[in-house]
Amino acid sequence: MLEATYKPAGDTALRVRGLSKRFEGAAAPVWSDISFDIPHGQRVAIIGGNGAGKSTLLRCCMRLIEPDAGEVFFGDRSLSGLRGRELAKARARVGFVFQKHNLVSRLSVLTNVLHGGMAWARTPRMWFHGIATDEHRNYALHCLERVKLGHLCERRADELSGGQSQRVAIARALMQKPKMIFADEPVASLDPQAGEDVMQVFSDLACDESLTLLFVTHHLEHALRYADRVLGLQDFRLGLDASSDSLSARQLRGMYE
Numbered sequence: 001m002l003e004a005t006y007k008p009a010g011d012t013a014l015r016v017r018g019l020s021k022r023f024e025g026a027a028a029p030v031w032s033d034i035s036f037d038i039p040h041g042q043r044v045a046i047i048g049g050n051g052a053g054k055s056t057l058l059r060c061c062m063r064l065i066e067p068d069a070g071e072v073f074f075g076d077r078s079l080s081g082l083r084g085r086e087l088a089k090a091r092a093r094v095g096f097v098f099q100k101h102n103l104v105s106r107l108s109v110l111t112n113v114l115h116g117g118m119a120w121a122r123t124p125r126m127w128f129h130g131i132a133t134d135e136h137r138n139y140a141l142h143c144l145e146r147v148k149l150g151h152l153c154e155r156r157a158d159e160l161s162g163g164q165s166q167r168v169a170i171a172r173a174l175m176q177k178p179k180m181i182f183a184d185e186p187v188a189s190l191d192p193q194a195g196e197d198v199m200q201v202f203s204d205l206a207c208d209e210s211l212t213l214l215f216v217t218h219h220l221e222h223a224l225r226y227a228d229r230v231l232g233l234q235d236f237r238l239g240l241d242a243s244s245d246s247l248s249a250r251q252l253r254g255m256y257e
């Protein structure tokens, strides 16, 4: 592994131990024996070539994909063996942001954000604008303000730019009051400036609110600028685990050779 300069500090938000995954029928594992600890509030980039298993790793960390071996802990709590409501409750600690924002186009921005509260809703209906309580609407507005889009709350989602839509998707993830944000190539389809704006929002959330951030990216400059630490997947294993301060763009490019 490339020089592991990262030294764990503080309480652990996410602990991964000995994780391995091979898809059925595949000749080789996606990766094997992956272990790392992420302290609360750390910003971590996951890099690696196409097919290195970045998305699979992110999903295995929530058991959206079942690993073949190993264990994942949120804090001290192991996800192994959790089922149904217990697993859903544990997963609700993580706000997941995808490459595609998946907003409901004909609904307002505020209603889309309210949908993020479904993770802890008793009845889904209460998450529609007009039915939701003032308390929930105010919280949704607060989440929108955290991504600097409070002024667009009444706009239809299909009238937003790509960058604005992704920021609404982040606000929707914040609505579930997560401890961690996992983001899978969140700026892949955005222009450079919108991509920077979205990465800055993530970074501010991690720095100002101690939200732990784990994001997959192919933008090496984002890994260096917006992450405290970089994990790199290469040759079916974790080939890099180092603080971004200690890395150069040339070293990161080496993960793609």
Ligand SMILES: Nc1ncnc2c1ncn2[C@@H]1O[C@H](COP(=O)(O)OP(=O)(O)OP(=O)(O)O)[C@@H](O)[C@H]1O
Binding pocket: 023, 024, 030, 048, 049, 050, 051, 052, 053, 054, 055, 056, 057
């Ligand atoms: N559900 C699945 N069933 C079978 N194989 C899968 C499945 N999901 C992913 N794979 C395979 O696992 C490998 C890793 O895929 P993954 O999407 O995690 O890679 P990635 O590093 O995120 O790639 P990219 O940078 O192209 O998005 C690939 O070979 C992919 O084809």
